[in-house]
Structure formats: structure tokens, C-alpha cells
Amino acid sequence: MAKEVSNGDNNVTVKSPPEPSPLRKARFFKANMRILVTGGAGFIGSHLVDKLMENEKNEVIVVDNYFTGSKDNLKQWIGHPRFELIRHDVTETLLVEVDQIYHLACPASPIFYKYNPVKTIKTNVIGTLNMLGLAKRVGARILLTSTSEVYGDPLVHPQDESYWGNVNPIGVRSCYDEGKRVAETLMFDYHRQHGIEIRIARIFNTYGPRMNIDDGRVVSNFIAQAIRDEPLTVQLPGTQTRSFCYVSDMVDGLIRLMEGDNTGPINIGNPGEFTMLELAETVKEMINPDVKIVTVENTPDDPRQRKPVITKANELLGWEPKIKLKEGIPLMEEDFRRRLAIPRNN
Numbered sequence: 099m100a101k102e103v104s105n106g107d108n109n110v111t112v113k114s115p116p117e118p119s120p121l122r123k124a125r126f127f128k129a130n131m132r133i134l135v136t137g138g139a140g141f142i143g144s145h146l147v148d149k150l151m152e153n154e155k156n157e158v159i160v161v162d163n164y165f166t167g168s169k170d171n172l173k174q175w176i177g178h179p180r181f182e183l184i185r186h187d188v189t190e191t192l193l194v195e196v197d198q199i200y201h202l203a204c205p206a207s208p209i210f211y212k213y214n215p216v217k218t219i220k221t222n223v224i225g226t227l228n229m230l231g232l233a234k235r236v237g238a239r240i241l242l243t244s245t246s247e248v249y250g251d252p253l254v255h256p257q258d259e260s261y262w263g264n265v266n267p268i269g270v271r272s273c274y275d276e277g278k279r280v281a282e283t284l285m286f287d288y289h290r291q292h293g294i295e296i297r298i299a300r301i302f303n304t305y306g307p308r309m310n311i312d313d314g315r316v317v318s319n320f321i322a323q324a325i326r327d328e329p330l331t332v333q334l335p336g337t338q339t340r341s342f343c344y345v346s347d348m349v350d351g352l353i354r355l356m357e358g359d360n361t362g363p364i365n366i367g368n369p370g371e372f373t374m375l376e377l378a379e380t381v382k383e384m385i386n387p388d389v390k391i392v393t394v395e396n397t398p399d400d401p402r403q404r405k406p407v408i409t410k411a412n413e414l415l416g417w418e419p420k421i422k423l424k425e426g427i428p429l430m431e432e433d434f435r436r437r438l439a440i441p442r443n444n
């Protein structure tokens with residue numbers, strides 16, 4: 099039977115999704131939602147797990163290969179009766195019975211995704227194919243954490259979801275940004291061809307506690323450098339911009355998207371836009387006014403500007419970010435100081 103599903107802009111007719119497990123309708127079945135989080139041992143994934151575990155009706159299964167994630171991020175849940183942790187690589191098939199899949203597994207920091215680009219693109223393509231196959235078999239709804247990197251080095255500013263992007267298909271970032279673009283394509287093909295219930299979030303730069311200290315992304319770099327009294331390394335020209343979203347706002351947006359009726363893609367990010375020099379100045383002023391700011395060489399294809407239009411998230415999900423950069427930095431500083439064992443002097 100055909101069903102109308104909205105992608106926010108226009109309605110497309112798709113097949114009904116596969117039937118969910120009969121257990122969901124069983125009379126004596128405990129009304130738990132079984133939720134799979136791939137990449138759940140990572141930065142955003144572990145915060146998402148914390149939020150999902152707050153609901154006593156949720157059972158959460160995390161699969162992760164620990165490439166950039168860590169069991170430490172989930173230590174409060176290990177041994178909990180509603181929680182399960184599986185070491186698994188999403189490029190291999192997975193057989194579990196679940197109702198929802200949050201598919202996050204993929205290295206996100208440029209230094210990590212460029213480390214083994216063939217593995218990164220396999221994770222994005224084969225990994226997403228495997229998770230869609232699982233969603234089809236068990237009738238689960240699946241959410242993909244896509245990225246603002248699908249807009250490449252954008253020629254349109256700020257970026258809304260109708261922009262198709264300006265991406266180098268053969269560059270050093272392509273394993274990630276083209277990988278995510280194919281992952282989005284696979285999501286829509288499974289949706290149209292097999293009626294899978296899909297959700298696509300285009301995440302803009304997100305920061306917060308629990309990021310790897312040596313993750314390599316700009317906010318974690320600057321905060322760790324300021325705490326260690328090392329120069330803040332602004333990559334040239336320094337006028338390139340990003341828009342930074344605090345992780346609790348991100349998790350709220352992802353859950354709203356999963357629970358809502360729209361397939362997306364929907365931008366989730368904080369429209370507050372900063373140059374990298376401004377970010378360095380802010381971190382210096384807030385954490386260590388004596389620290390030096392130096393400029394260093396950049397890497398190829400670094401996007402020159404990025405800022406989300408979040409009208410869709412606002413209107414369709416009732417979502418907007420709450421935490422400003424100047425409120426988020428101290429929360430991250432506290433976490434980094436604890437992990438680095440470097441207390442504030444004053």
C-alpha cells in the first residue's frame with residue numbers, strides 16, 4: 099500500500115515500511131523501545147546514549163569498533179540491564195532485533211577520517227548499506243548522521259537543505275564528504291524502493307565534553323592548547339568560518355528528528371558563525387589570556403565558510419540551539435582540565 103511521507107519540501111509517494119517485529123504488538127510484551135546506536139562509544143553517540151537511557155522504556159544497544167570511540171565514554175552504563183555494548187565493525191553485517199537505529203558510526207575528525215580513507219568510505223557506504231539492510235529486515239526506523247560537509251566548500255551562504263553543494267570528488271576529504279553524500283543517496287533509495295522509514299540529519303560542527311583531547315578538531319585543539327599553555331594553532335588564512343553547536347543541543351535535535359514525521363535532510367547546527375581567529379581570541383580570553391596565537395599551514399579543500407539555515411529544524415521539529423559558544427566553552431574546559439589533571443590556577 100502506498101503511503102505519503104514528507105521530506106519537508108515536497109511529498110513523495112513511497113511503499114509502506116516493512117512490518118515491525120510482532121513482539122511490538124504482543125499482549126504481554128514489555129513496552130520497551132529497542133534502540134541501536136552505531137558509533138555510540140564516540141563523542142556525540144555517548145551523549146545520545148545518556149539521553150536515551152534516561153527513558154526507562156528504552157533498551158539501548160551500542161555497536162562500535164572503538165576506532166575513535168572508547169568504552170570509557172559509556173562506563174556509567176556498562177552492566178546496566180537495559181544496556182548492551184557490542185564490539186562490531188559496521189562494514190560487517192549485523193543481526194539484532196531493534197525498533198530504531200541511530201547510525202553514527204564513522205570517524206568525524208578530519209585527521210582520523212583521512213588516516214585510512216578507504217576504510218572511511220567503506221564505513222560510509224558499506225556500513226550504511228548494512229544498517230539499511232538491517233532496518234529493512236526488522237522494520238526499524240533509521241536515522242543517519244550526515245554532515246554539513248555534504249555542502250563542500252559552499253558557494254551559497256548560509257546553507258539551507260536545498261543547496262546541492264560544491265564538493266571535490268577526488269580530494270583528500272572526499273572519503274568523508276562524498277561518502278556521506280552516497281550514504282544519503284542510499285537512505286533515499288531504500289526509502290523509495292523498500293519503504294524504509296528514514297531520517298537524515300545534516301550536522302554542523304559540534305563540540306562539548308568527552309571529545310578526544312587529541313581529536314584534532316578546532317575547538318578541542320584550542321581548549322587543550324590553552325590549558326596546556328601551548329600556542330593556539332590557527333590554520334591559514336584564519337578568516338574561514340564555522341558555526342559551533344553544543345552537544346546537548348545536538349542530541350535534542352537528533353531525538354526530535356527521529357521521533358518526528360519528516361525524513362529530512364534537516365540541518366542541525368548553531369547559526370552563530372565565527373572565524374577561526376575569532377574562536378582563538380575567544381578561547382584565549384576565556385581560558386588563558388597569556389597564551390600565544392600562531393598561524394600554521396592549512397590542509398587542502400578546507401571549506402571557507404559554513405553556517406546553517408535552521409528554519410526547517412525550527413518549523414518542523416520545534417528545535418533551536420540554546421547554548422551559546424561562550425556558555426559551552428567553560429563546560430568543555432572543566433571536562434578537559436579534569437581529564438588532563440590541570441586545575442585552574444585561580
Ligand SMILES: NC(=O)c1ccc[n+]([C@@H]2O[C@H](COP(=O)([O-])OP(=O)(O)OC[C@H]3O[C@@H](n4cnc5c(N)ncnc54)[C@H](O)[C@@H]3O)[C@@H](O)[C@H]2O)c1
Pocket residue numbers: 136137138139140141142143161162163164165166167168186187188189201202203204205206207221225243244245246300301302303304305
Ligand atoms: N561532531 C561533529 O561536529 C559532526 C559534524 C557532522 C557530522 N557528524 C557525524 O556524527 C557522527 C558522530 O561524530 P562524532 O563527532 O561523535 O565522532 P567520533 O569519532 O567521536 O565518533 C564516531 C564513532 O564511530 C565509531 N566508528 C567509526 N568507524 C566505525 C566502524 N566502521 N564500525 C563501528 N564503529 C565505528 C568510532 O569508534 C566512534 O566511537 C559521525 O557520523 C559524524 O560523521 C559529526
Ligand SMILES: O=c1ccn([C@@H]2O[C@H](COP(=O)(O)OP(=O)(O)O[C@H]3OC[C@@H](O)[C@H](O)[C@H]3O)[C@@H](O)[C@H]2O)c(=O)[nH]1
Pocket residue numbers: 206207208245246247274301302303304314315316317319320331332333334338339340374396397400401
Ligand atoms: O588546530 C586547528 C584545527 C582546525 N583549524 C581550522 O578550523 C576549522 C574547522 O576544522 P575542524 O577540523 O574542527 O572541522 P571541519 O569543519 O574542517 O570538519 C568537520 O566538519 C563537520 C563534521 O562532519 C566533522 O566533524 C568534520 O569533518 C578549519 O577551517 C580548520 O582549518 C584550525 O584553525 N586549527
